[in-house]
Amino acid sequence: MQTNWPLFAGAIFGSSSVLLAAYGAHGLEHVFLATPRMRIAYGNAVDFQMLHSLLLVVLGLTLYIPKFRLPAYLWKTVFLSIILFCLSIYLWVFGGPDWLGKVTPLGGIGFVLSWLMLIRIIWLNSSSN
Secondary structure (H helix, E strand, C coil), X not given: CCCXXXXXXXXXXXXXXXXXXXXXXXXXXXHHHHCHHHHHXXXXXXXXXXXXXXXXXXXXXXXXXXXXXXXXXXXXXXXXXXXXXXXXXXXXXXXXXXXHHHCHHHHHHHHHHHHHHHHHHHHHHHXXX
């Protein structure tokens, strides 16, 4: 049996978002007190990671629908967007350089493109039936 990579990635990102949320709530108070906007950014990163992890899980589950065609570029775009958006924020909060903030919007653009691609794929799959 072949590995269902979107499902696998969704599970990894989903579980790690829970761990990162817990760490943010209990281990980063000193950072958030010193720079309050980091709390908001970190919370956004955790939320977006979880939301898009669930999207990856759904995309992975669609691979089990016989007539539904899911191009690999869709889940790969979601995967890369999680890395660009969330990881850049996490690294910044953990003491990385300020230029990481310039990477974050690339992930956000990737998220928007992912959802637009999903709309197109749904449209194409529904019109082919």
